[in-house]
Amino acid sequence: MRYVAARTAKEAAGLLAAEPGVTRVLAGGTDVLVQLKSGLVEPELIVDIKKIPGIGDITAENGGFRIGAAVPNAALGEHAGVVALWPGVVEGANLIGSTQVQGRCTMAGNLCNGSPAGDAVPGLVAANAVARIAGPGGERDCPVADVPAGPGKTTLKTGEIVTSIFLPARPDRASDAYLRFIPRTEMDIAVASAAVSLELAADGTVKAARIVLGAVAPTVVVADEAGKLLVGTKLDDATLARMAKACEAVCKPIDDKRGTVAFRTRTAGTLARRAALIAYARAGGKK
């Protein structure tokens, strides 16, 4: 195995593209090192991207924020601007692992790990965030929603790395929230999760809603129908119940050591309902 700390995104992409064996990109390392320890992968090449200039920065851009791929989630949580604009994205990112893991793990890493249970991903998808990708052929932008391709898989091509994630601007009276279910209060992988991003009209009714569920299908699931049910309402109980059922309808989870199909499905609806109420209150909605 070789370890290389790349100096530019181009260098990183070139190294990765040139290596015929298994490669891993190292940002926070909180997934990669676990894979190494378990013997799950034995990469020929590890490319550390943290030394790439600017990759550890959070920068304001067009009313939104560009989050470098090596920004540890702890730093994200310390950034007042991002927290104010996308509180649901930040709370998802900040739920990953322990304080120790927070000091290292990144949203881009969580995305590229390809787990349907990644806590940062539903919030990013609900936010319509966009990943900037550098590759041997140059740079491209891609909606975060289109990056995961199934457990452990992404749509990234050989040699491509995510260099930043862009969180767009949002209008007034808009906010988001993320909830996950875990058996303990900390340290677990989500058994089911839900991110809800809402935009309210002046009268306090929901103008637009985007609901994204995690850990209930091979990738995160955008619950479009459930989102539409919220539009024009102030989240009355009957609407929320319908919305929860609509969420359950799009779940296609698995039975495993962490939860059953029935439990995951039911809990995804419950979490979406609870997260919607939090997002609604954050957006200034009053019932």
Next chain:
Amino acid sequence: MVKVRLWGSLRQAADGETEVEVKAKTFKELLDRLVETYPGLEPQIRRGVSLSLDGVIYREAWFTEIRPDAEVVLMPYMTGG
């Protein structure tokens, strides 16, 4: 003679009794007499037994004296955590 209380699963080895009488002044004598009188008890006694004497549990202690009026209970040898 001392009365010895056996636990339930030893009954089959002791003519169906859960209380037997043997002549013994010490724990060791008691075990020897039990094996002589009820050979079916030997495998368990070889594996290990504890002895409760008036409510105090002894795990080994051959020479523990047993008064004739003492309460004597045989128990499996215990290991712990």
Next chain:
Amino acid sequence: MSLDEYQKREFKQVGTRVRRPDGVDKVTGRAMYGADATAPGMLTGRILRSPHAHARIRSIDTKAAEALPGVKAVLTGADLPAQEDDFIRDVQDNCMARGKALYDGHAVAAVAAVDAATAKAALKLIKVDYEILPHVTEVDVAIKPGAPVVLAGRSLENVPAGMSENVTSHCEFGHGDPAKGFAKADRIVERSFRTAATHQGYIEPHACLASVSSDGKADLWCCTQGQYFVRTLCAAIMGMEASQLRVTASEIGGGFGGKTTVFIEPVALALSRKAGRPVKIVMTRDEVFRATGPTVHTSMDIKIGMAKDGRITGAEAHLRYSGGAFPCGTVDMGAQAAFAAYDLDNVRTYGWNVLTNRPKEAAYRAPGAPQAIYAVESVIDELCQDLGLDPIDVRLKNAAKKGTKSSYGPTFPDIGLVATLEAAKKHPHYSAPLAEGQGRGISCGFWFNFGGNSCVSLNINTDGTVGVTEGNPDIGGSRASISLMAAEELGIDYDRVRTIVADTSSLGYNDVTDGSRVTFAVGLATIKAARAAVRVMCERAAKIWGIDADAVEWKDGAAVPAGPNAGKFPPMSLAEIAAVSFETGGPIAGHHEVNVDGAGVSFGVHIVDVEVDKETGATKVLRYTVFQDAGKAVHPSYVEGQMQGGAVQGIGWALNEEYIYGADGRLQNPTFLDYRVPVASDLPMIDTVILEIPNPGHPYGVRGVGETGIVPPLAALSNAVSRSAGIRLSELPMSPPRVLKALGGS
């Protein structure tokens, strides 16, 4: 020992909260644990483990591994001798499979190499030809005739005919006639329960460093609860003489019963003998979960009859325990403990041990008791609810006390259950109001406590300080409590005593640190060793004063004439006598070697408040109080620590911890990520109330405190969750999917 050991006294040192002697080393990172030892020329040992739950090993080809540069030794089961003794053979075969791999993770080969990378590469070169056999991992399946047989020919003579060969032993305890008792009951509840296997979850993986010389002398450093037992097992497996094998216990990073046997130590010794160099083996966490000694998993049926006034009229339990692929006697202890808290006329427990394709069980804090008592205490709580009775009142009405014929046979001497229940009843926690949707559960718990073989040597240094040498690894602060007892007996300050844990060559045999025995049994030996030293010091003073030794007594840390007739001499302190010891006959010491009996049983009562989220099945623990009879609390902080730690392990067991096996018989969750021990944010403070009902079998009245605390949480939580959720739960852990399912929510 006898019940007249205890003498009431005013304590000066015992009962104070002194600083532990290992404290500074442990907070600065200097303390040496199992994995911290090194030796010149040390090799790294690694173990190859079976990926199959049950498989015949047709052959193992180690040639390629042996040929790999840097590999210095390769070991398989064929390298270890045949053993006559069942017990030793089981331990050895568990350390290194022979003929069959009996569970996922069972060791099948090992290597020693110059570094970890080479050792890892060598393991990949070992080719094992497996014939996969049908497996069985669940006790209820394994007990049925026709189930795959894990080990043939291991059923004891007490197993009824017609059962599966997996049933290795049967036991029955009790008195009276339960059927008659049930006939008198106003209400009978009969329920079946299941508990998952759990792991002790010590944070320090097993680690050892073995060095065997060509002249047959060997040294072994390891983290263990009992270096002497390690020596016994390893000497038998290696065919060595005990005197040639010195075992030194490192600081131990948690054990809870799980480090009372060997897993890697004989392997390291055998590799070292083959390689002619020291070999260190450190387990990974994955190995710890798959291949050390979790507790039994169980299936139980409980039937209890109760009269309207709360009196239990009859009680019966059928317990089916599985301790994995080798026979074990844990169900015997469960069957004895099940109804120990109650004064019953008609009680019977039946137990069966059943083999399954799981790792060989090791002890875990009060082994066997938490499961059976969980089931019993759950049924009692249900009866209380059905009959509209207060759960503490019902337990008081039936509580065992002095003179009660216990459900396991002996008549109880002085015990503390009634006092413990009364303390719980009058505690503010019990009467605190509960909010809507919250539930309160209580449970009693019981453990026997052990004594056992204990050797202590106590040296009076010429500067007036004292060194105590004992042979039990300090797992919960015992060096502090032993120093306290030595200081108390000698009448000197705690700070003038230093207690160390000896290697196997320095003292006679000591039983393992188990059964909550150390403060009780080693404490007793320490007190007697101190008394022996006091006798010598009194003799020296007598010589100096020119009077009879009988005319000198020890008071407040000094020799004094015993009464006016003995003569008028100023007191001679320990330091003064020690200072002239060379001139008065030589160094002064006291020692005591004994197999201690007279352990006092201990009872606990726990109260817990919870709130169940009925939409997710998640349980939040809101408030927790532990009441336990410790006998004399030598170091109250460490007694509290045992009570709190036991309670939290029990909370984990009740709510989330479990061994999960897949259909392929492989362990699904061998990580701390998915084997979910409680984290700090899961818990409230754990309040403690220590009761000090003296144990008549100890000079200071000490009972054991280490184990009882893990017994009550299982039922206390289950009863609280059941009351909060409005349903009756009968399976552990009460993980959210299970609770939500019981609520009909999924």
Next chain:
Amino acid sequence: MKSIPVSTTINGDPYEFLCAPDETLLDALRNRLGLTGAKEGCGTGDCGACSVTLNGRLVCSCLVLGAEAEGAEIATIEGMADGDELHPLQRHFIDHAALQCGICTPGILVAAKSLLEKNPDPTDEEVRYWLAGNLCRCTGYDKIIRAVQAAAAEMRGA
């Protein structure tokens, strides 16, 4: 695998070592530098026994490659006391009986110190969540929380 030379600063002191590319910082600290205060309880970031700070951030050293230490500032349990004077956290852990076996103690102390630098007056709940990644199997956490709060109070001069 070719070894990588690493220059780093640990507890204020300069260190140089060679490590394999797949070697963790924890293994480098323990096996190459003799700094065995950080412990490996799991190797997967689930127990916190290997906690150190890396450029001021609390991390699990089992989830950091040794090579990543190049040019970094690392603090371990070995640097916590000032000579023979214990840090208030260390002192209060002993006085409050906040350790039993002690294997988790170095990691918990490093984590708690990092918390108090960020938040000198945390609530019990904040302490519990901050330390949720540090497993302790002996104490039930009760005395740990109390010891951290006592140290925090002393450090605030309260």
